[in-house]
Amino acid sequence: MARKLIVNDKWEIPAERLRLTFARSGGPGGQNVNKVNSKAVLRWSLAESADSGDLPSGVLQRFRGRYGNRVNQDGEVVISADESRDQGANVRAAYSRLRQMILSVAQPPRTRRATRPTRGAVERRLKSKQRQSEKKQRRRPPRSDD
Template identity: 40%
Template sequence: MGEGGAVDGDLVVNRRVRIPAAELHERFSRSSGPGGQGVNTTDSRVELSFDLARSPSVPEDLRERALERLAGRLVEGTLTVAASEHRAQLRNRAAAAERLRSQLAAAFAPAPAQRRPTRPTRGSQRRRLETKRQRSDVKRLRRSTDD
């Protein structure tokens, strides 16, 4: 598979979102770092791109949430992740797919429930004030009496 091709299988993000391979675009380039002579000849670095803003696979409510949460990472509505930590292109492809899947899953996740404020119990208030009184006494007793 060459420049601009798609990955081999669909990317399952969660129960509601399955991204077909045709919507994912890969780009390969040479990795930097260790690898000996092979690093100069193999295109093992992988960039995986997904056009979130125009994808028909993402429900509208999830798309809006993800576009808002990933705003700093998107370039014209497209999310791109790169992987070059492995020497083999196949392992970098899998790493990039997993990175994309986890970022999308986090962006699609619902917001955590709002914390319901609670009042301190009478006992906890009493203990707090008693501790403050004891600390005040300790500090008062440490003061010099040479006034």
């Protein structure tokens, strides 16, 4: 059974929206690797969280924008962790990964403030363009005025 995920002091995802399953993990593990389900697969129902208001809609929109490729056809985010041989460590890693993903989109991106180039920058750019133009003019053959 999955436990609730506490994202920060304001937000939490209830256990009903999370589903935790286990599978056999690849990689090293000796004789144990083929008989122990140490890989943790955490599924978060994004659609249900949107309907119930677990997280603000802006956070969910940014999550879909950044991690939309991780959302399957059922509207679930699937996170698997199999770094460790220990099932508990993999569960903690999966929860931590989901929490970090949500926190990474928690803050809305800053709006860009339009700036103008300084007078010195404009003068340097124009002077550089003038030098380039003169350099190219010197390469041309002399004009004959016939």
